Amino acid sequence: MTTLTTGRLILRPLIDADAPAYAAMRYHPDVARWLAPATGDAGDAALAMIAYFAECRAKDGHAPWGMFLKTADGREGRLIGQGGLRVIPEFDGRTELLYAVHPDVHGKGYASEMGRATLRHGFEDRGLDLVFAITRPDNAASRAVMARLGMRHTRAVVYKGIDAVWYEIDAATWRAGVSP
Numbered sequence: 001m002t003t004l005t006t007g008r009l010i011l012r013p014l015i016d017a018d019a020p021a022y023a024a025m026r027y028h029p030d031v032a033r034w035l036a037p038a039t040g041d042a043g044d045a046a047l048a049m050i051a052y053f054a055e056c057r058a059k060d061g062h063a064p065w066g067m068f069l070k071t072a073d074g075r076e077g078r079l080i081g082q083g084g085l086r087v088i089p090e091f092d093g094r095t096e097l098l099y100a101v102h103p104d105v106h107g108k109g110y111a112s113e114m115g116r117a118t119l120r121h122g123f124e125d126r127g128l129d130l131v132f133a134i135t136r137p138d139n140a141a142s143r144a145v146m147a148r149l150g151m152r153h154t155r156a157v158v159y160k161g162i163d164a165v166w167y168e169i170d171a172a173t174w175r176a177g178v179s180p
Helices: 016-026 042-060 110-125 140-148 171-177
Strands: 009-012 065-070 076-088 094-101 130-135 152-159 162-170
Touching: 009 076, 009 110, 016 042, 016 076, 016 094, 042 076, 076 110, 094 110, 110 130, 110 140, 110 171, 130 140, 140 152, 140 162, 162 171
Parallel strands: 094 130
Antiparallel strands: 009 065, 065 076, 076 094, 130 162, 152 162
C-alpha cells in the first residue's frame, strides 16, 4: 500500500480504526453539503467508505487516502481529511482527484498540498494520462484548489444527480508546469 508524505502531511490508506475521525470529518455539515449524501449512521457509513476505498485500491491500484497532519517530529498526527485518486466508471473509467478537509483547517493549503503530491503520484508512478476533478459550481474554494493545481475548467457534468463543473489536467501539461 502506497503512503505519501509532504512537508506537512502523511497520506495513507484509511483503516477501520480511523472510522470515528473519518466520520467526524466526512459527515461534518460543512463538508457533507458539498458531497453526495450519505444515509444511515455516520460510523457505519465511514466504515463502508473505508472498505470501498480498499476495494478501489485492490482493483485499480490507487484510491483516496486519509490526510493526516505531520507532527513536529515527523510522525502521524490527527486525521484532517481525505484525498487521492479514484477511477469513476460513470466517466468512461477516467481517474478523479478528490479531496475533502475538515472545516477547522480550511484555507491552510492542505488540499493543494495533497493535490500536488497526488498528481505527481498519478502521472509519475501510476502512468496516468489525464486526471479530472469535479465539484458543485458554487464551491469556490474547491474550484480555487483545482486552478492552483493547474487544472482547467472544460465542461459541466452531472454526477449521481448532482450538477458539477469538470476540471482536468493531462500529463504533458502537468509535466510542463512542474518545478525542478
